[in-house]
Amino acid sequence: MSSSRIEGALARSRGAFGTPALALLHRKEGPLVVALLSLIFTPSRTTVPTEQMHVEVEDFLAEARGAGHDVPDEPARALCSRWVAGRWLVRSLDDDGAEQYQVSSYATEALAFVDRTQGGRSLVSESRIRTLLVALEGLARDARPDRESQQAALREQVARAQDEIARAEAELARLEEGGPVAEVPADRLVEQFDNVASLVRELPADFARVAESIAELQRTIVTGLRQDERATGEVLGDYLDASDTLMRRTPEGRAFSGAMELLRDPLLLEQVDDRVRAVLAHPFAEGLPAERRESVRALYGQLLSAVDAVLDAQARASRTITQQLKVHNPLRDRELDAALREATAAMADWFPTSGRSSRVEPLRWFERARLGRFRAQLHDLRPDTPPETLADADPGFDDAPGEAMAALLGMGGPRYAETAAHAARVLRDGPATADEAFAAAPPELRRPVELLGYLELAAPGALDDAFADGDVPAAGLRRVTTVRVDGSTRDLVLPQVPIAVPGSGDPEDDPEHEEKDA
Numbered sequence: 001m002s003s004s005r006i007e008g009a010l011a012r013s014r015g016a017f018g019t020p021a022l023a024l025l026h027r028k029e030g031p032l033v034v035a036l037l038s039l040i041f042t043p044s045r046t047t048v049p050t051e052q053m054h055v056e057v058e059d060f061l062a063e064a065r066g067a068g069h070d071v072p073d074e075p076a077r078a079l080c081s082r083w084v085a086g087r088w089l090v091r092s093l094d095d096d097g098a099e100q101y102q103v104s105s106y107a108t109e110a111l112a113f114v115d116r117t118q119g120g121r122s123l124v125s126e127s128r129i130r131t132l133l134v135a136l137e138g139l140a141r142d143a144r145p146d147r148e149s150q151q152a153a154l155r156e157q158v159a160r161a162q163d164e165i166a167r168a169e170a171e172l173a174r175l176e177e178g179g180p181v182a183e184v185p186a187d188r189l190v191e192q193f194d195n196v197a198s199l200v201r202e203l204p205a206d207f208a209r210v211a212e213s214i215a216e217l218q219r220t221i222v223t224g225l226r227q228d229e230r231a232t233g234e235v236l237g238d239y240l241d242a243s244d245t246l247m248r249r250t251p252e253g254r255a256f257s258g259a260m261e262l263l264r265d266p267l268l269l270e271q272v273d274d275r276v277r278a279v280l281a282h283p284f285a286e287g288l289p290a291e292r293r294e295s296v297r298a299l300y301g302q303l304l305s306a307v308d309a310v311l312d313a314q315a316r317a318s319r320t321i322t323q324q325l326k327v328h329n330p331l332r333d334r335e336l337d338a339a340l341r342e343a344t345a346a347m348a349d350w351f352p353t354s355g356r357s358s359r360v361e362p363l364r365w366f367e368r369a370r371l372g373r374f375r376a377q378l379h380d381l382r383p384d385t386p387p388e389t390l391a392d393a394d395p396g397f398d399d400a401p402g403e404a405m406a407a408l409l410g411m412g413g414p415r416y417a418e419t420a421a422h423a424a425r426v427l428r429d430g431p432a433t434a435d436e437a438f439a440a441a442p443p444e445l446r447r448p449v450e451l452l453g454y455l456e457l458a459a460p461g462a463l464d465d466a467f468a469d470g471d472v473p474a475a476g477l478r479r480v481t482t483v484r485v486d487g488s489t490r491d492l493v494l495p496q497v498p499i500a501v502p503g504s505g506d507p508e509d510d511p512e513h514e515e516k517d518a
Helices: 002-019 019-027 028-042 050-066 076-085 106-115 126-143 149-174 186-227 232-244 249-265 266-281 281-289 291-296 299-327 328-353 405-412 415-427 433-440 450-456 462-466 510-518
Strands: 045-049 089-093 099-103 477-485 489-495
Touching: 002 019, 002 291, 019 028, 019 099, 019 106, 028 050, 028 106, 045 050, 050 076, 076 089, 099 106, 186 291, 186 299, 266 281, 266 291, 266 299, 281 299, 405 433, 415 433, 415 450, 433 450, 433 477, 433 489, 450 477, 450 489
Parallel strands: none
Antiparallel strands: 045 099, 089 099, 477 489
């Protein structure tokens, strides 16, 4: 007898330690995972985009590594994928199709357990006992099957309510007569706040468990749909009914449906928000830790977001099942599976005894492939033929360019060599500025584009000095007349800067001198 009892107890214990929540706390890296998840996910931040999650995990790991802690060397992406496989994180898509992470119900339980073991909260208090007694009273009242017991319980409830009303009226009359306001001790307020915070802390795991149970049921239904061997009509009827009654097919879903009867009351939710603000406005709340205040402050938002998450999971599961029903044909899939198995078996028997010229009998019971329409023309894979080589220019063309070449040269850029040679000749007579050298040049060296060539010859630092204040003053500008190729003129201005040609004082550097020597 004792052996069977201990075996049952060990089986239950092993099953409990096999859950993801206890597996997280039992692992060597459990403290690190709990710390990271508690820092990244807060009551007001239940989901985190995938890339943002990876960045924050990398930053926290680097910080812990710099402080001398032993942390894994894996990248954040690999760690998060491992946590998803361990069912501590859930990867999903938001309304815009972007990937995001959220804490699973198992990890939420582990975080709540770690928070409870850190102390700072009375395990036994008046608020907890009162909550227990009220819940037990409601359970006992609903569990009484006979009329007399229920009538007696209701009479007792009415009597207590009348007593409460009488005490409330007496207190109201005392206050209206000017009596002092009875203040509740701060330690009792803190104890009641801890009880509320404990109840709030359990909500995320409960709601997450509902959403996860719906997702698990969806996977079970889709898997069963693919393996179902019944007629198509029967399959469609059963699974369409499963899609409609998805919420009532799991214990978590049925419990959530009951809670939704309360959460659908907008007045109740508004009262929750008002009461939370009233509690946090009391002076006793200023001495509470910031994270405990934040957990209660976010109650209203947590309720709404948790309900939305469950309803989104339900809608997503229904869409997935419906889509599977639209594209899935059980009878056709079974026929195709049987045909493939028969073809594989026939190939295995035929291949060892066949030769190169053996004829293969077609499987005529296969349905004809509907390939659609082939393209009439295919792209030519040969490389494109390069263009023909340009013919060589006539000998002597460079020595005696014609009018066409002169026109082309006239439309080109600055002639730096000719400009430098002209500037060198001007500088032999003494210092000169860019506008003076330009004005003394022949027409072919006074095109508008030649101004760039003259400015290139500016003395070192001259342009920097001219533009030192960000703009050239009017006194530092000089007007010059440029000549286009067609003979038309245009007046432009350029800064008055001195020019300097390297080696301008040496006649050996003059191109005309080189031509004479040649």
